[in-house]
Amino acid sequence: MIWALLGPELLLAIFALAVILLDLAVKQKGVLAVFSIVGLLGSIGASLALWGTNGIALNNMLVIDKYALFFDVLFAAAAILVILASTDYVEKLKGFQGEYYALILLATTGMMFMASTRELVSIYISLELTSISLYILAGFLKDAKSTEAGLKYLLLGSVSSAVLVYGMALVFGTTGGTHLGVIWNAVKGLNGIADNPTLIMGIVFLVAGFGFKIATVPFQMWVPDVYEGAPTPVTAYLSVASKAAGFAVILRVFFEAFGRAPWLSQSWGMLFAILAAITMTVGNVVAINQTNIKRLLAYSSIAHAGYIMMGLAAVGLMESQLALARSGILFYLAGYGLTNLGAFIAIIAISNNTGSDLIDDYKGMVRRAPVLSLGLAFTLISLTGLPPTAGFVAKIYLFNAALQSGLLWLVIVGVLNSVISAYYYLRVVKTMYLGEPASTERLSSSGPLRVALTASCFGVLFLGVLPNTVIQVTEAIKFLVS
Amino acid sequence: MSFLADYGYIGLFFVVSVVFALTTVLIPQILTALGVIPSKPSPAKSATYECGMDTIGKSWVQFNFRYYFLALLFLVFDIETVFLYPWAVAFNKLGLFGFVEMVIFVGILVVAYLYAWKKKAFEWK
Numbered sequence: 034m035i036w037a038l039l040g041p042e043l044l045l046a047i048f049a050l051a052v053i054l055l056d057l058a059v060k061q062k063g064v065l066a067v068f069s070i071v072g073l074l075g076s077i078g079a080s081l082a083l084w085g086t087n088g089i090a091l092n093n094m095l096v097i098d099k100y101a102l103f104f105d106v107l108f109a110a111a112a113i114l115v116i117l118a119s120t121d122y123v124e125k126l127k128g129f130q131g132e133y134y135a136l137i138l139l140a141t142t143g144m145m146f147m148a149s150t151r152e153l154v155s156i157y158i159s160l161e162l163t164s165i166s167l168y169i170l171a172g173f174l175k176d177a178k179s180t181e182a183g184l185k186y187l188l189l190g191s192v193s194s195a196v197l198v199y200g201m202a203l204v205f206g207t208t209g210g211t212h213l214g215v216i217w218n219a220v221k222g223l224n225g226i227a228d229n230p231t232l233i234m235g236i237v238f239l240v241a242g243f244g245f246k247i248a249t250v251p252f253q254m255w256v257p258d259v260y261e262g263a264p265t266p267v268t269a270y271l272s273v274a275s276k277a278a279g280f281a282v283i284l285r286v287f288f289e290a291f292g293r294a295p296w297l298s299q300s301w302g303m304l305f306a307i308l309a310a311i312t313m314t315v316g317n318v319v320a321i322n323q324t325n326i327k328r329l330l331a332y333s334s335i336a337h338a339g340y341i342m343m344g345l346a347a348v349g350l351m352e353s354q355l356a357l358a359r360s361g362i363l364f365y366l367a368g369y370g371l372t373n374l375g376a377f378i379a380i381i382a383i384s385n386n387t388g389s390d391l392i393d394d395y396k397g398m399v400r401r402a403p404v405l406s407l408g409l410a411f412t413l414i415s416l417t418g419l420p421p422t423a424g425f426v427a428k429i430y431l432f433n434a435a436l437q438s439g440l441l442w443l444v445i446v447g448v449l450n451s452v453i454s455a456y457y458y459l460r461v462v463k464t465m466y467l468g469e470p471a472s473t474e475r476l477s478s479s480g481p482l483r484v485a486l487t488a489s490c491f492g493v494l495f496l497g498v499l500p501n502t503v504i505q506v507t508e509a510i511k512f513l514v515s
Numbered sequence: 516m517s518f519l520a521d522y523g524y525i526g527l528f529f530v531v532s533v534v535f536a537l538t539t540v541l542i543p544q545i546l547t548a549l550g551v552i553p554s555k556p557s558p559a560k561s562a563t564y565e566c567g568m569d570t571i572g573k574s575w576v577q578f579n580f581r582y583y584f585l586a587l588l589f590l591v592f593d594i595e596t597v598f599l600y601p602w603a604v605a606f607n608k609l610g611l612f613g614f615v616e617m618v619i620f621v622g623i624l625v626v627a628y629l630y631a632w633k634k635k636a637f638e639w640k
Contacts, residue, residue, distance in 0.1 A: 050626050057633040 035090040038097045040079035041105045042145045048072030049138035056131020066120055066481075069134040073109045073116070073141070080105040087513055093212065094152040100512035101149030103363060104281045108148075111274045111370055112141045117485035118378045119266040121385050126173060126264075133173060137270065140166035144278035151289060151515070153201045153211040156282055160197070160246070163278060164190050167271060171263040182262025189255045190245070197242025203235030204290075214515030216290040225296050236291060236301055240308075243286075246279035247338045250312040260331035265384065268327060269377030272334040273370040280341055280362060288348060288355065289514045295352070302349020302438075305342050310446045313339025317453040326380055327390050329457060333416060334373065336454060340447060341365050344431050347438035354438045356508065361431035363507040368423030368496050372415040375489035379409035382478040382486065392461055397470030405476065406465045408486045413458040415493050418451050423496030430504070584636045595624050 036043065051072075052065055059065070080102045088097040116137060123130045143162030150156050168190060172183020205211055207229060208219035223229050245252040260268045292298045316336030323329040344362035347354050380390070382405050387394055399406040415422030428451065432444045496503055546552045562569070602609070602617050609616075631637065 050623065053626055053630055057629065 035088075038083065038086070038088040038090045039095070040083065041076040041102075041109070042142050042149075044076045044079055045072055045109075045138050045142040045145070048075075049135045049142065052135045052138065053131055056135075062123070062130040063120070065130055065134050066116055066123075069116055069138055070113055072138060073113045076141075076145075077106050077109045080109070089513070093214075093515075094155050095146070095149050096151050096513050097149055098513045099510040100281075100285070100359075100363075101145075103507070103510050104148035104277065105145045107277055107367060107370060108141050108144045108274050111270065111277075111374060112137055114374045114378065114485045114489060115266050115270045115274075117481040118269065118374075118381050119264075120481045121479050122264060122266055122381065129173070133170070136166045136170050140170070140270070141274070144274055144281075147278045148281040148285075151213045151285065153205065153213075153216075153286075156286070157194075157198060157201065160282070161194065163275065164194065164246075167267070167275060170267045171259055171271070173267065174264050178262035179264065180262075182259045185255055186259045186263075193242050193245030193252065196238050196245075200235045200238025200240075200242055203231055203238060207232040207235065212515075213286060213289040217293065217515070220291060220294055220297060223294075223297075226300060232297075233300070236297075237304075239286070240301070240304060243279055243283045244308070247276050247283070247341075248312075248335050249308050249338055249342065250315050250335070251308075253312070253315070253335050256335055257328045257331040260334070261325060261327045261390075265327065265377060265381045265390075268331075269374050269381075272330065272377070273373050276334065276338060277366045277370060280345075280366060283345060284348070284359065284362060285512060287345070289512070292348065292355075293352060298349045298352060302346050302351075305349055306346035306440060306443050309339045309342035309346055310443055311339075312336070312342060313447060313450045317450045317457075320454070321457050323457070324392055325390050326392050326395070326461065329392065329461070330373070330376060330380075333454065333458070336450065337369055337373075337416075339450070340428065340431060341369070343435040343440065343443055343447060346440060346443065347434045350440065351438040354434060356511075357437060358431075358434040359512075360504065360507040360510065361427075361434040363510060364496075364500070364504060365427040365431050367503065367507075368415070368427035368493070371489045371492040371496065372412045372422070372424055375412040375486060375493060376409060376416065378482060378486045378489060379405050379412065382482045383409075383476065385478070385482075386476040392464055394471070395461065395464050396468030398465040398468075400470050401472070401474065402476035402478070404483075405478065405486070408490050410462045410465060411490055412493060413462055415497070417455045417458045419455075421494065421497045423493045423500075426497055426500040430500075581639060584631075588631055588636065591624060591627055595621070 048069065048071075052069055055068060056062070056065055083097060084099065084102055086097060089095070090097065116134065119133070123133055126133055140163050143159045143164075143166065146159035147156065147163065150159055168183060168187040171186045172180050174180075201211070204216060208216045210216050210219065220232070223232070226233060241252060245255075248256045260272065263271065287298075287301060291301060313336045316332050316334075316339060320329050320332035320336065323332060341362055344358045344365065347358040347361075383395070383398065383402065384390055386402075398409075411422070415424035418424045418428040420426075428447075432447055435447070436444050543552065547554055598620065599617070602613065606613065
């Protein structure tokens with residue numbers, strides 16, 4: 034029964050419509066948040082119930098394997114944390130709470146489809162479902178900064194979508210199919226780079242189009258402005274789920290369609306290796322000078338995209354490393370997701386009180402909000418990659434995969450970058466713990482925010498102390514290839 | 516070689532289109548120069564549109580923002596019609612599955628309609 038296979042996605046789509054209708058009927062808008070979380074939990078339940086099935090649905094366009102289901106759970110969990118963190122925030126969105134939750138659910142649905150589709154046109158459609166929802170969410174506050182963020186995201190995102198479609202057209206032109214399996218069958222029969230400039234051109238366009246979503250360096254210009262202007266919960270969601278969805282698609286597309294012919298995979302593997310080195314260096318170096326914490330985390334998220342791309346490079350350069358590198362990417366995305374959400378939740382709680390995102394206003398925060406400061410410090414340590422946190426294990430695990438593929442130089446660049454990143458992450462921690470507070474007024478935070486922060490911090494700690502339990506899961510994850 | 520031949524076909528179209536455009540533009544010019552056609556310009560002849568209304572004012576005026584809502588709503592129902600037509604033509608072949616699918620599709624649009632209604636998008640004030 035194919036509808037059962039599509040359970041996680043369909044459930045969310047139905048809940049999104051139901052939230053819109055419910056919004057028209059109820060006065061008490063808190064119900065909407067609860068209702069959305071119920072839908073997301075249901076979706077996680079459906080994914081876990083399907084765990085282990087290898088199904089194909091809708092004319093072989095969707096594939097339901099552990100890889101897709103892992104991402105389903107990741108996106109839904111991120112969405113739950115984001116919704117918990119937005120309960121205070123949506124008070125500011127007068128009269129648009131229903132749309133806010135519905136759009137988050139729709140964006141999540143799109144991402145879930147992105148992780149499980151194996152056909153270029155449906156990849157594009159699910160990508161647009163995600164992007165259009167996120168464009169609106171980025172401009173949701175309707176003030177000058179937020180509008181600028183929304184418009185910038187919309188314009189640059191549309192250009193990148195056009196580039197992506199152009200790449201898909203070129204790939205379709207050379208291989209005669211939009212299904213990844215068909216493309217692979219055609220690629221198998223080709224004989225080298227020199228004879229197929231159109232295909233290479235198409236692949237470069239695909240890298241550019243997807244590179245926008247994951248914010249690799251030549252396509253990262255939108256990130257700081259959009260992250261700064263968008264409502265902070267949306268920024269958190271963008272930096273975690275949207276990025277993870279991009280990686281989910283890239284890994285599946287590039288491995289299944291172009292990954293098993295060494296002449297081709299080594300060229301895109303090297304492309305990703307070089308992009309990874311540039312991306313992490315630019316992200317980390319520019320982050321040093323930031324005075325706004327949201328901009329700082331924006332550049333840090335660019336740097337992390339660079340680290341994760343090391344895994345893609347490892348897959349491209351050595352096909353035998355697929356299992357290790359894929360597991361490394363999945364673990365990194367989970368660890369990075371929890372950590373970044375935790376950091377953003379702490380920032381939301383602080384800025385709800387102080388109304389400012391400047392790092393200078395975090396002076397002496399530990400005396401005004403000890404628990405929030407501890408949470409933020411802990412997640413920043415995890416982003417740096419120090420033990421005993423998820424970030425530490427994830428980095429070692431992924432660097433190891435790159436090393437096994439012979440990317441020693443890239444690992445050295447990665448380690449040097451982690452050292453650079455320690456400077457600006459720990460500077461925030463220093464400001465919070467050693468600075469003199471401007472006022473002694475205690476900060477207050479709402480219940481849902483505290484629950485979300487505690488959950489993500491414990492998740493980070495758990496992945497850092499007992500990584501084996503999760504690594505066993507990620508190592509068992511395979512995707513179906515045709 | 517068939518590759519080049521395909522492009523040759525496109526090239527042929529290109530040449531024909533250029534020649535056609537140039538000829539139609541040049542014929543009146545040449546005939547005027549030869550004195551076959553008398554040159555008698557009048558305001559009616561040099562108007563932008565020979566038939567239809569004269570435009571009033573400039574086209575760079577501001578439109579009322581509410582037209583935007585109407586355009587969006589129109590789009591929703593336009594797409595609905597576009598999908599309903601082929602569905603209705605093939606209704607007998609699609610059977611129950613097609614019927615249920617269309618009910619779901621219309622159901623989604625009804626949600627959009629209810630939303631627009633409740634948000635007062637239909638009211639002109």
